[in-house]
Amino acid sequence: MSRNGVRFFQVGSFAVGNRLLDPEDRTVQADEQRSNSLTSGHRACQGCGEALGARYVLDAAMRASNGKVVVANATGCLEVFSTPYPESSWRVPWMHSLFGNVAAVASGIAAALAVQGRDGVRVVAQAGDGGTVDIGIGCLSGMFERNDDVLFVCYDNQAYMNTGVQRSGSTPPSARTATTDAVGSEPGASFGQGKDVPAIARAHGVPYVATATIADLRDLEGKIEKAIPMRGSRYVHVLVPCPLGWGSAPADTIRVARAATECGLFPVYEAERGEVVGVTRIRRKVGVDEYLSIQGRFSHLYSPVRRADVIDRIQKIADSNIRRFRLE
Amino acid sequence: MRHPFAITLDVASSLANKTGGWRVERPVFVDRLPPCNDACPSGEDVQGWLYAAESGDYKGAWRRLVRDNPMPATTGRVCFRPCETACNRVQVDEAVGIRSVERFLGDHAIGEGWSFPGRMSTASGNVLVVGSGPCGLSAAYHLRRAGHRVTIYETSASLGGMLRYGIPAYRLPRSVLNAEVRRIVDMGVTVETRHRVDDVLAAREDGRFDAVLLALGAPLAHHVPIPAVDSAYVLDALSYLHGAASGHPPQLGRCVAVYGGGDTALDAARTALRLGAEEAVVVYRRTGSQMPANSEEYEQALAEGVQMHWLSTVARAGDGELLVERMELDDTGFPQPTGVFETLEANALVLALGEETDLSSVDRAIDIHSSDGVIDIGPTMMTGHPGIFAGGDVVAGERSVTAAIGNGKKVARQIGAWLSGENVSAGSRHPLAELSSLNTWYYADAPRTVQAELERARRLTTFDEVVAGLNETDALFEARRCMSCGSCLECANCFGMCPDNAVHRVLDPLAKGPLAGGDGVLRAGGVRPFAFDYDYCKGCGICVSECPSGAIVMEPEVI
Incomplete structure (x- = not known):
């Protein structure tokens, strides 16, 4: 659901801030008192979407919980670039887990807090797509089934990036990774594989499931703000482009995320107890070309010859999303 | 500090890691010219x-x-x-x-009755402005703001020039014009109306003026000889509009023809309809799309029932009728006669064929030259005669109210510089803010x-x-529809979208109303709301891509 309720010109609600808005109507990120949960000096690449997404999510969580957040973080890029021993970029209580067990660790933290009667402290588990979609899905499914009081946030950059861009269960069809070469008649990752974790989460019937991107800050912050005070398992899946793994320009990180939603490949919606209750409609619709052609991982679809057949199949996925979620 | 087993270092913050060293390009705020x-x-x-x-x-x-x-x-x-x-x-x-x-x-x-801010400097020249159209008024204002004494000589009974006697009240209500003229006069400008300057050199000498601005305008109608019978009623549009503006409009009869295709022609036709004419026909030798008149005024004239007679020249003005010749555009788009004539009903013919200057007041000043009916000026807008400047419609250039006001500003600055023996330095222009x-x-x-x-x-x-x-x-x-092209509009995108928190807010966002110097312009004092922290900026360029108004650019890092 789009949180574009405030219609103030000249920049309406699309920009981070707006000097014409009352401070309380501005985003968390527009506030110079924001927590900066992930502070400067971290070692993420130039233009890292995940670093941006993590700060967006945790700063919003900090505001929504009055600064009472405990974070469990799976192994992955986010952990590697933020905590090279002995430095830490985190300005929140933060705990590093194994690659696959962050949901279980967070469940344990929630249980410990419950035993102590500290129900004002909120628990956030965060992981990349590897720690969520592949390695961590067993623990995550268990957490959902028990309906543990945890907000699980997946920062989806669609491959194992810090180990050298290997395919994950979230890698989109045709994308080139270190393990899905762009060779043969069907270059890159296969069609028809991979897992739709937001749909899996919905199938568990948990209280809240949402998707978001770093290109729509107001929408993302609104979803975190809504999820934080809810009890039980909540899941937010955030698309975070990776300039390194996607072969996109560092300056284009937001642009790529925006194109993903505007072409329909990444539907932005929210669901309660398994039922979709709101979608963010496409504002300026574009074809999948707008999204694919600015990423090196799809360059084999455009050179040496334009692979209209493959692009067509990807467009069909986008069209199907637009129909299924009524994105237009 | 005692450390647990296998731990040798204290916990530290990543702030110790200055990632700015990764950068090969740095973002900088710019002002592009909107x-x-x-x-x-x-x-x-x-x-x-x-x-x-x-x-x-x-x-x-x-x-x-x-x-x-x-x-x-x-x-x-x-x-x-x-x-x-x-x-x-x-x-x-x-x-x-x-x-x-x-x-x-x-x-x-x-x-609200706002008055102009006080003078900006303490210059003390004594300047004569001849003519009180938009150029003269604008120059008087700017000279006065600079501190000079200003005297205006105006031939007509009231100030305003073409604003008063050329533009009809339905486009510019007199109450508005009067208020804006009065505000300029109230700055302490000495005004002498009904004061015709016959000899500018004598006028300068008599009043001991240090400098003179000739803002004479183009008050004369351009005349084209048109064969007319003795009983034909032919007059020019400027005197018609002047009469209407002064409250003594000539009576033109039931059906009025106006010859010409500019704004003055349309104003004459629209004025005639308001003063009782049942029909007003504009006769123009080219087509509608070639008319020099403003499209907005053209639409309004059509809506009021002004008729257009394209591709026609007036061959003879008769008694109650007009003989016109049909024209035809040649390959170059120029109208050529066809030899086909027709008769239009017209009790009067109003000629609106352009305006000309009246240079009689500079006849005696032999070093003031003119060509094609306009006064020659140098790059400082001074005529050949030291201390005598010219601006507005009396010099070559675009003839419009806004251009004349801009001319008045420029010439005022040049007069001030000449009086103090300085040169006006042209400020550098920022690169244009393109949509891209x-x-x-x-x-x-x-x-x-x-x-x-x-x-x-x-x-x-x-x-x-x-x-x-x-x-x-x-x-x-x-x-608020303004996109603020090329200037920071304080949307905070750079501040919010930096993955490295390397943009800081340096101005209080809660400040409301006028922010700097009381004139509401944030950047007037060079203050920007945000600043880059080059200790941590990795140079990714997201701030540049996502800046709505194009107010940030990447510059190569000097290594």
């Missing part, structure tokens, strides 16, 4: 005053506006708005209604506000103003 500012003949900082108006700081906006143009309620009505033609928003949806906001600010200032440097995603979709027009029945019987102004809500909305 196309509206670039196009304004008066040199207004359009984006600057809209910026103040957007936050409801109308006084700050007006003060910013009158730095360049002392008559915004006037130009807010009669300007041809080159700013809106140039506006980048044209390519997004529709141009920002800059002129309608300017008019709102001008009217608001009159309503903007990220228009962030601008809310907002169609242009339409200004209401008076209903036809009242337009045919009165000189009431045809186009209505905007109310405050609409003016604010319209101002």
Whole structure:
């Protein structure tokens, strides 16, 4: 659901801030008192979407919980670039887990807090797509089934990036990774594989499931703000482009995320107890070309010859999303 | 500090890791020249005053506006708005209604009785301005603001020149004109009306003026000999409009023909309808699309029932009728006679074939030269005679109210420089803010506000103003449609979207109303709301890509 309720010109609600808005109507990120949960000096690449997404999510969580957040973080890029021993970029209580067990660790933290009667402290588990979609899905499914009081946030950059861009269960069809070469008649990752974790989460019937991107800050912050005070398992899946793994320009990180939603490949919606209750409609619709052609991982679809057949199949996925979620 | 087993270092913050060293390019804030500012003949900082108006700081906006143009309620009505033609928003949806906001600010200032800010320097020259049209008034204002003593000599009974005697009241109500003229006079300008200058050198000597500005305008009608029978009624449009503006319009009869295709022709026809003519026909030798008249005025004239007779020249003016020859465009688009004649009913023929200057007052000054009917000036706008300057319609260049006001500003600056023995240094121009440097995603979709027009029945019987102004809500909305091309609009995208927290806010975001120097312009003192922290900026360029207004660029890092 789009949180574009405030219609103030000249920049309406699309920009981070707006000097014409009352401070309380501005985003968390527009506030110079924001927590900066992930502070400067971290070692993420130039233009890292995940670093941006993590700060967006945790700063919003900090505001929504009055600064009472405990974070469990799976192994992955986010952990590697933020905590090279002995430095830490985190300005929140933060705990590093194994690659696959962050949901279980967070469940344990929630249980410990419950035993102590500290129900004002909120628990956030965060992981990349590897720690969520592949390695961590067993623990995550268990957490959902028990309906543990945890907000699980997946920062989806669609491959194992810090180990050298290997395919994950979230890698989109045709994308080139270190393990899905762009060779043969069907270059890159296969069609028809991979897992739709937001749909899996919905199938568990948990209280809240949402998707978001770093290109729509107001929408993302609104979803975190809504999820934080809810009890039980909540899941937010955030698309975070990776300039390194996607072969996109560092300056284009937001642009790529925006194109993903505007072409329909990444539907932005929210669901309660398994039922979709709101979608963010496409504002300026574009074809999948707008999204694919600015990423090196799809360059084999455009050179040496334009692979209209493959692009067509990807467009069909986008069209199907637009129909299924009524994105237009 | 005692450490646990296998731990040797204290916990540290990543702030110790200065990632700025990764950078090969650095983002810097820039000011690009918005196309509206670039196009304004008066040199207004359009984006600057809209910026103040957007936050409801109308006084700050007006003060910013009158730095360049002392008559915004006037130009807010009669300007041809080159700013809106140039506006980048044209390519997004529709141009920002800059002129309608300017008019709102001008009217608001009159309503609130705002006066001009005090003088800006203590210059003390004694300057004579000959003529009180837009150029003369603008120059008087700017000279006065600089501290000079100013005297205006005006031939007519009232100040305003063509604003008063050329532009009809339905386009520029006299109450508005009077208020804006009075505000300039109230700065302490000495005015002598009905004072015709026959010899500029004598006038300068008599009044011991240090410098003279010839803002003589182009008050004479251009005449083309037209065969006419003795009983034919032929007059020129300028004297007709002058008569109408002075309250003594000549009676033209039931059916009036106007010969010409400019704004003056349309004004004469529209005025004739208002003064009782049942039909007004504009005869023009080319086609409608080639008419030099402003399209807006053309539409309004059509709506009022003015008839157009294209591709025709007047061959002879008869008694109650007009013989016209049909024309035909040749391959180069030039009209050629066809030898086919027709007769039109016309009790009077009004000639609107252009305006000419009257240079009789400089006849004795042999070192003031003219060519093609306009006075020659040098790069400092001075004529061949030291201390005598010229501007407005009497010199070569675009003839419009706004251009004349801009001319007045320029010549005032040159006069001031000449008096103090200095040179005016042309400020460097910023590169133009092209649409391609903007990220228009962030601008809310907002169609242009339409200004209401008076209903036809009242337009045919009165000189009431045809186009209505905007109310405050609409003016604010319209101002906020501005995309602030090339200038920071404080959206905080750079601040919020930096993955490395390397953009800091350096200005209090809670500050409301006028922010700097009391004139509501944030950057007036060079203060920007945000600053880059080059200790941590990795140079990714997201801030540049996502800046809506194109106010950040990447520059190569000097290694």
